[in-house]
Amino acid sequence: MIYDDEIETLPREALEALQFKRLQQTLERVYALVPFYKEAFKKANILPEDIKSLKDLHKLPFTTKDDLRESYPYGMFSMPINKIVRIHASSGTTGKPTVVGYSKADIEEWAQLMARSFVACGVTDKDIIQNAYGYGLFTGGLGAHYGAEKLGAAVIPISGGNTKKQIMIMVDFKSTVLTATPSYAQLLADTIEEMGLLDKINLRVGVFGAEPWSENMRQKLEEKLRINAMDIYGLSEIMGPGVAIECEAKEGLHIWEDAFIPEIIDPQTLEPLEDGQEGELVITTIKKQAMPLIRYRTKDITRIIKEPCKCGRTHRRIQKILGRSDDMLIIRGVNVFPSQIESVLMEIEGLAPHYQLIVDRVNNLDTLEVQVEVDSKVFSDEIKRLQSLQNQIQKDIKDLLGITTKVTLVEPRTIQRSEGKAKRVIDKRKI
Amino acid sequence: MKRLNQISVFVENKPGRLLDVVEVLGNNNIDIKAISLADSSDFGIVRFICEDPKFAHEILTKNGFTASLTEVxxxxxxxxxxxxxxxxxxxxxxxxxxxxxxxxxxxxxxxxxxxxxxxxxxxxxxxxxxxxxxxxxxxxxxxxx
Structure with a gap:
């Protein structure tokens, strides 16, 4: 099903013409109204009118998360505060959060894109959507909520946490769609299983995002909950959830190109890369009013798939996010994403998907410890079997990444469960 | 029936974990008839024999331990x-x-x-x-x- 047939299947040529028109408007807007951009354009020795086609996009300066922090709280807004109707902020693990503002039209546009996303991944107006994304400064809860209402589905604004109550409501209200972070969906699934209620739930679709997750995790969630588990992408700086979404082909996420222009760059040299090459995703918003961003560095690692999709949408796809360059661990010079370790663990029969990575530096050498929970499915009375499980994990990681890890088996439920974004890595290195 | 069901419990190798296991058993009036502790570098297996192994297994699982029954x-x-x-x-x-x-x-x-x-x-x-x-x-x- 397609929500907005005209725009979602617009021929590439027309779509790119629309993009360019909107890009020009955006550039004029930020140059005139946001001092940060006037300054940045001057530094780069460029004017909005120098951008003569989409191919000139790379001439524009980047915007980074630090730029947003430095303009805390309202410095990036291109509208006076009385035109702003909503303010979100992303969690600042270090220092100040980054603030985003929305005009009335921005909120409407976001709801449209989110409704479009819901439909693309198989949700309809007849669904009962249990929205377990957090409501509040985080964009997940309200973003999904407005999209669900726009679509005309019934939305249960339960927010994150309160797992037992979530499950009671899921059973009693007959929720058919679950929106949550994949790690929280995992916790919900485990708890439903423990409570013996797996055959009492009515879910058919899960819309999971806000953190990277592996194909194997998808499989486990789909099998356990008997759903289609779909990946949704977004980030608060750009808008929130609904920037890109998987269609039912599950071969990458369509990024809504009538509202965003995606690019992939080499995160080291900052040079643009061809479609198909893996690098950092950079997004320019071309429809936002209150806080347009030019070439925002998302830190998310993916590639652009330009080949047409079997669903008929013409908007290009990005591959399921491999990880964030922020989350990327460099262990003895090797780049490691937690999602890669996760995929190894999920390959092993019976292993619970609860793990944590502990990075440390001993005698100037990086060490990576992988802690995995042992549940009754893999537990053996024989120590040698457990040790061979440890060895297998170690070997599989070594085969994939070429690094030696220490694998520690821990008791069930000792790794902290997450109700929002999972904390997979503890880095104890003091560099 | 000559076979006995032994309970095996996975424990991390850290202070107090064996205590946690036997406390749960004690609180549920389970009398340990024989017990051994096998260890590797970072985990161990507590193995024990009691009167009603199925009950002991159920209690331990309910309390969040990973346990299994083994024939000995x-x-x-x-x-x-x-x-x-x-x-x-x-x-x-x-x-x-x-x-x-x-x-x-x-x-x-x-x-x-x-x-x-x-x-x-x-x-x-x-x-x-x-x-x-x-x-x-x-x-x-x-x-x-």
Whole structure:
């Protein structure tokens, strides 16, 4: 099903013409109204009118998360505060959060894109959507909520946490769609299983995002909950959830190109890369009013798939996010994403998907410890079997990444469960 | 039934974890008849024998432990020098490998009771019968105080 047939299947040529028109408007807007951009354009020795086609996009300066922090709280807004109707902020693990503002039209546009996303991944107006994304400064809860209402589905604004109550409501209200972070969906699934209620739930679709997750995790969630588990992408700086979404082909996420222009760059040299090459995703918003961003560095690692999709949408796809360059661990010079370790663990029969990575530096050498929970499915009375499980994990990681890890088996439920974004890595290195 | 169900529990190798296991058992009035602790570098396995292993397994699982039931044998050996060697010799002749073994604390009438986990349970039972080695059943365990 397609929500907005005209725009979602617009021929590439027309779509790119629309993009360019909107890009020009955006550039004029930020140059005139946001001092940060006037300054940045001057530094780069460029004017909005120098951008003569989409191919000139790379001439524009980047915007980074630090730029947003430095303009805390309202410095990036291109509208006076009385035109702003909503303010979100992303969690600042270090220092100040980054603030985003929305005009009335921005909120409407976001709801449209989110409704479009819901439909693309198989949700309809007849669904009962249990929205377990957090409501509040985080964009997940309200973003999904407005999209669900726009679509005309019934939305249960339960927010994150309160797992037992979530499950009671899921059973009693007959929720058919679950929106949550994949790690929280995992916790919900485990708890439903423990409570013996797996055959009492009515879910058919899960819309999971806000953190990277592996194909194997998808499989486990789909099998356990008997759903289609779909990946949704977004980030608060750009808008929130609904920037890109998987269609039912599950071969990458369509990024809504009538509202965003995606690019992939080499995160080291900052040079643009061809479609198909893996690098950092950079997004320019071309429809936002209150806080347009030019070439925002998302830190998310993916590639652009330009080949047409079997669903008929013409908007290009990005591959399921491999990880964030922020989350990327460099262990003895090797780049490691937690999602890669996760995929190894999920390959092993019976292993619970609860793990944590502990990075440390001993005698100037990086060490990576992988802690995995042992549940009754893999537990053996024989120590040698457990040790061979440890060895297998170690070997599989070594085969994939070429690094030696220490694998520690821990008791069930000792790794902290997450109700929002999972904390997979503890880095104890003091560099 | 000659086989005994032993409970095995996964524990991390850190202070207090064995205590956590036995406390749960004590609070549920489960009497441990024999117990052993096997360890590797970062985890261990607590193995024990009690009267009602299924109940103990259920209690432990309910309390969040990873536990399993394993079939083992309890053999009574006369408490005199050389008698364990005699038993083991019979096993060797039947090509039976002992994976692990631990003893009962209680003594019954000049006998020591050993819990053994073997490579081939059927073969071991046959060997014991042929060589007059006494195997205790789950109901015999009850009578051991």
């Amino acid at each position: 044998l309890a053999i009574a050996i006369s408490d005199r020098p050389g008698s364990l060697a005699k038993v083991l010799k019979s096993f060797k002749e039947s090509n039976i490998n002992i994976e692990y073994m631990y003893g009962f604390s209680a003594k019954i009438k000049d006998y020591a009771v050993m819990i053994i986990k073997v490579s081939d349970l059927e073969e071991t039972i046959k060997c014991c019968i042929a060589n007059n080695i006494q195997i205790l059943s789950q109901s015999d365990i009850k009578s051991i105080v």
